[in-house]
Amino acid sequence: MQKLDAATLATLHALLPQARTELDRLFALTQAAAPVVTVLGKYNHGKSTLLNTLIGVEHFKVADVRETREVSSHEHDGVCWTDTPGLDADVAGQDDALAHNALRRSDLCLLVHAIDAGELDAEERALGQRLLAHQQQHGCAVLLVLTRITEQPEPQRETVIARIRDQLPDMPLCAVSASSHQRGLREHKTGLRRLGGIDALRQQIDDVLAFSTARRQSQRIALIDRLDDQLGVPLDQHRRDLRRAENHLQQDAQRFCAAYIELARKAQRKLEAI
Ligand SMILES: Nc1nc2c(ncn2[C@@H]2O[C@H](COP(=O)(O)OP(=O)(O)O)[C@@H](O)[C@H]2O)c(=O)[nH]1
Numbered sequence: 001m002q003k004l005d006a007a008t009l010a011t012l013h014a015l016l017p018q019a020r021t022e023l024d025r026l027f028a029l030t031q032a033a034a035p036v037v038t039v040l041g042k043y044n045h046g047k048s049t050l051l052n053t054l055i056g057v058e059h060f061k062v063a064d065v066r067e068t069r070e071v072s073s074h075e076h077d078g079v080c081w082t083d084t085p086g087l088d089a090d091v092a093g094q095d096d097a098l099a100h101n102a103l104r105r106s107d108l109c110l111l112v113h114a115i116d117a118g119e120l121d122a123e124e125r126a127l128g129q130r131l132l133a134h135q136q137q138h139g140c141a142v143l144l145v146l147t148r149i150t151e152q153p154e155p156q157r158e159t160v161i162a163r164i165r166d167q168l169p170d171m172p173l174c175a176v177s178a179s180s181h182q183r184g185l186r187e188h189k190t191g192l193r194r195l196g197g198i199d200a201l202r203q204q205i206d207d208v209l210a211f212s213t214a215r216r217q218s219q220r221i222a223l224i225d226r227l228d229d230q231l232g233v234p235l236d237q238h239r240r241d242l243r244r245a246e247n248h249l250q251q252d253a254q255r256f257c258a259a260y261i262e263l264a265r266k267a268q269r270k271l272e273a274i
């Protein structure tokens with residue numbers, strides 16, 4: 001497949017300023033090799049811990065205070081795992097922009113929410129809706145992952161999960177506990193490990209990624225079709241501008257020739273008069 005280079009992308013941005021998001025997505029789709037899984041959500045909800053537990057390596061920094069300040073990616077098992085700063089971590093909206101950029105490259109996005117924080121707040125619900133719209137438009141799959149489930153005792157846990165399900169009914173949901181999974185592994189307790197739900201989540205992720213190449217291909221075709229239609233308008237305009245410029249040039253050339261001939265005649269007459 002031919003790759004879009006940065007210079008061509010810049011030209012297309014200038015030609016189609018209104019299609020910037022689509023162009024950036026197309027650029028990302030032609031660049032990324034390994035499928036990309038990105039975690040999004042508020043900080044301190046267990047995003048970095050979730051990634052470390054999913055890959056079985058302590059790669060991403062974990063802390064109770066804000067630790068992840070930029071988008072960070074790590075390739076493992078042929079998947080590019082991407083951590084993002086917490087959505088609400090700054091006032092200038094810089095983190096949201098970083099998260100948005102990361103999302104553009106993603107094949108699957110995990111919206112992470114710690115269950116001991118209760119229901120989703122307005123910001124998380126809005127993000128959830130944006131992700132569903134993004135999925136609809138750009139084919140990036142999305143999954144809501146509830147973390148720290150064992151921090152919430154039964155029966156409140158089921159009540160909170162049911163409420164969250166109602167808040168984002170169109171988003172598939174999965175509940176996990178990284179700490180139970182890790183303890184289950186350490187202490188060879190399969191029941192505890194199963195309760196952690198990480199293996200089931202990993203299976204769900206693998207199922208989604210199994211189709212990522214085919215999904216990218218169909219997204220590329222759909223995007224190119226949409227952009228082709230839009231590109232027709234500015235290209236036609238450019239062609240018209242060019243034709244007009246050519247006509248002007250031709251008229252200038254004719255005027256120049258006429259003036260030159262007139263000048264030559266005058267010079268001839270002067271010579272004959274001498
Ligand atoms: N008990 C428990 N604590 C967790 C779990 N996942 C994350 N944490 C803790 O939650 C805090 C924030 O985790 P972190 O992964 O840094 O959150 P992030 O800011 O969203 O990346 C840390 O103290 C983690 O140890 C979990 O499944 N169970």
Ligand SMILES: [Mg+2]
Nearest residue numbers: 047048061068
């Ligand atoms: Mg983090």
